[in-house]
Amino acid sequence: MSALERLLGEFAALGAPAGAQRAAAAALRANGLPTRRDENWHYADLRALEGVAQFRSAAPAHRDATPPLPLPEPLEGYTRLVYVDGVLSDTRSLQNSPTLTRLPVESALAAQAAATDYESSGDGRMGLIARMFAPDPLALQVTGSAALEILHLASSAAANCHSHVSIDIAAGAHLTLVERQLGHPAAAADSQPPATLYCSSLELRLGAGAQLRHTRLQQATGHSLRFNTLAADLAADASYVLCQVAAGDGSERNTALTRLQGRAACVRTHALAAARGTQAADSQFTVVHEAPGTRSEQVFRGIASDRAHVSCSADVRAEASAPGARVQQTLRGLIDGHGAVVNLRPRLTINTDDIQAQHGATTGRLDEDLLYYLLARGLEPATARSLLKWALLGEVLAAIEPPALRRAAERAAAAQLRDATATELLQ
Amino acid sequence: MSAPLLQVDGLRVSVAGTPVLHGVSLTVRAGEVHAIMGPNGSGKSTLAHVLAGRSGYAVTAGSVRFDGVDLLAMAPEERARAGLFLGFQYPVEIPGVNNAYLLKAALNARRRARGESEIDAFDFLNMVRAKMRVMQIDEALLTRGVNEGFSGGEKKRNEILQMLVLEPRLALLDETDSGLDIDALKVVGRGINTLRSPERAVVLVTHYQRLLDHVVPDQVHVLARGRIIKSGDRELALELERRGYDWLLEAAAAVA
Structure with a gap:
């Protein structure tokens, strides 16, 4: 039985899924999973999906249960949410944040039920798995200034973790968002399947003049399989900075689409992938300039050690409706092993006459x-x-930022690279 | 007379199968400054890189002893830690590795090799700042990437700063004067003179004698077509400035 058939079979066995979940399953049934014949999935390790024994989360962890890991030190001034196996274990901290509001999830997600092509049939399709199986979908609204930390943990080396988070950042509001995907420590020693499957879907909507600084640190260990899907829509003068560090996982694919819909909206993506052994780290960052004066910058740095594969497609489209767009891409990859492979694909599609664009890949x-x-x-x-x-x-x-998170990212990268020198220096 | 610090005997070197050095012999003692001059393509930089241990050069004959030890048997980093410093003709830019870190890491590597403890961070900064003043280098460059965005003159001055911090026993300076204006040349000359002492030696590789106005050499050698074809004192450099290299090349050809 194919992965798709098993996925849909498991979904059918769920009791009374919500409308948004059913819509996601219908989209997946209609469009299927991506394959390596799809250009933007050519370097993703999709075969690993066939080896997944179970797609849905196992028995949901108990809400308010003690998280299975020693948690990282809290970041000062941040509201912290902890997911264990995709279940929100504690939401009390949200009640203390006047600028973060939890929206009724059914109505919030129902309002978005009409998924875009990206989410239903395009590169965002793996996000459908997260939408189908996330035990605790979450919809938030940000007004004013807020700082939010979301931790994703697994209760065992074989637990699946799916999350579906939707965040609306109101016009003029500021959000600092930190996501840490930590996995389970037992997975470090267990390099064989069964794999932990992580699927996340994160939707971001930035109102006019809204600002989002988003740091995502992926440091799961062991033979995990991860699909992160992100979609961000930016209104006029909105600003989005994404710093992403992928330093773990047996196989991972990060897919992000940013639509610059309003005049002078801008996005900066700084991403790093470090892979070793037989790991595969694949990233697809797409930016669509839809409005005049929009700006995008994509920076990617990848290191493939041993026999690992690292790939990144940075795809920017400047539509005819986006005169005055500015685009910058720099992708750099380091091959640090005899069997290591790095594939970088900078792509620009320009449909406007008035644009400044720079790109390079080495x-x-x-x-x-x-x-x-x-x-x-x-x-x-x-x-x-x-x-x-x-x-x-x-x-x-x-x-x-902040420095405590930077140090955590540096330590994760040093551990991933098995860099004893750097590890010592970071002590 | 003291024992040689550097003893090069009959050194023959090929690059990609092509002979470049055809039997170079050179003796440098502590306290001396030697200048190696010669036309383009004569093998000056090849000699400097072979002495510093760069890969890609095949030594086909001859020997090199540094302070009595077989230099050619040592890895580049071992040579540096033993007290040999190469000032690069084209210093590379290393974005992301800051100058201060490199200087400290290099100094501590040398100190460890001498059985000394690592330098205290405060002492290090004080020492480096003092030497930066000698080289007229802005302190802000300490926190920049190595040579990142530096002008040509700043790169060369940074090489001399590294030399002053590491205090090598033998400094090989490969065309350190190239691309320097008159004022920068004076600063670099002052930096090199700062290092002169009875325990150290300097080998200047240069095209022109103008650096030798500021750093007066004890001996001058002319390297041409892979051989040292003439040696003399500072007067030889002045004569080369007046007459060029042709007269020496013709004389060497006649002897051959």
Whole structure:
């Protein structure tokens, strides 16, 4: 039985799914799962889906149960939400935040039931799995200024974690959002299936002049399989900064679509992927400029060690309705193993005559000239190599705020790269 | 007379199968400054990189001893830690690795090799700042990436700053004067002179004698077509400035 048939079969066995869940299942039934024949899924590890024993979450964890991990230190000033196996374990902190409002999920998601092509048949299709199986969909509205931290944990090495979060940021409001996808520590030692399956769907709507600073840190360990799907719509003068660090997972695919719908809206994406062993990290960042004077910047840095695969497609479309758009893409990949593979695809589709666009992509091994320079100063080869790798990642890591989170991201990247030198320096 | 700090004997080197150095011999003692001059393509930079340990150069004959030890058997970082410094003709830019970190890491690597403890962070900063003043380098460059966005002159001054911080026993400066204006040349010359001492030696690789107005050499060697074809004192450099290299090349060809 194919993965799609098993998915739909498990969904049919769910008791009384909500309307939004049924709509997601219908879309998946109609359009199917992506395959590697789809250009934007060419480098994703879709075969891993066939090995998933169960798609839905197992027995839901108890609400208010003690989370299975020692949680990271809270970030000062942030409201914290904790998901365990996709179940919100504690929402009391939301009650103390006057600028964060939890909306009735049924009505909020029903209002969005008419999924776009992206979500129903395009690159966002894997988000349908999250919509179908997320035990605790969440809809939030931000007014004023807010800081929100969302932790995603697994209760065991084989637990599935699905989440569906929708956030409306009102006109002029500011949100600092931190997502940490942590997994379960037992998974670190267990490199074999059964895999943990993580599917997340995050929808963001930014009103006029709204600002969102979003940091996503993926540091699950072991043989996990992750599909993150994100869609962001920006009204005029809205600003969205996404810093994403992918430092874990057996196989992961991050899909993001940002639509710059209002005049002078802007998005900056700083993403990093570090993979080792036989891991596969695939990213697809799409930005559509739909309005005049919109700006986008995409920075990607990837390191593939051992026999890992790292790929990134940065796809920008500037429509005829977006004169004066400014686009910048820089993608850099480092091949750090004999069997490692890096695929970078910068793509620009320009349908307007008035645009400033820069893009570039480079992939290669460590620069021998740089290495020699450092060795000629007396540095150990391991230290020199480590420095050069960190230099590559530094641009993304340096953009992470607050500092406590940046240090966590640096430690995660150092652990992922098995970089003893960096780990020691970060102590 | 003291024992040689650097002893090069009959060094022959090929690059991608093409012979470049055809038997270079050179003796440098502590306290001395040598200048190696020569026309383009004569093998000056090849000699500097072979001494510093760059890969891609095949030593086909000869030997090099540094302070009595077989230099060619050492890895580049071991040579540096033993006290050999190469000032690059084209210093590379390393965005993301800041100058202060590199200087400190390099200094501590050298200190550890000498059995010394790592330098205290406060002492390090004080020492580096003092040397930056000598080299007229803005302190803000400490926190920038190595040579990132530096002008040509700043890169060369940064090389000399690294040299002053690391205090090598032997400094090989590969065309450190190229691309410098007159004022920058004076600053670089002052930096090199700061390092001169009875325990250290300097080998300047240069096209022109103008640097030698500021750093007076004890010996001048002319390297041409992979051989040292003439050695002399500072007067030789002045004569080269007046007459060029052709007369020496013709004389060398006649002898050959």
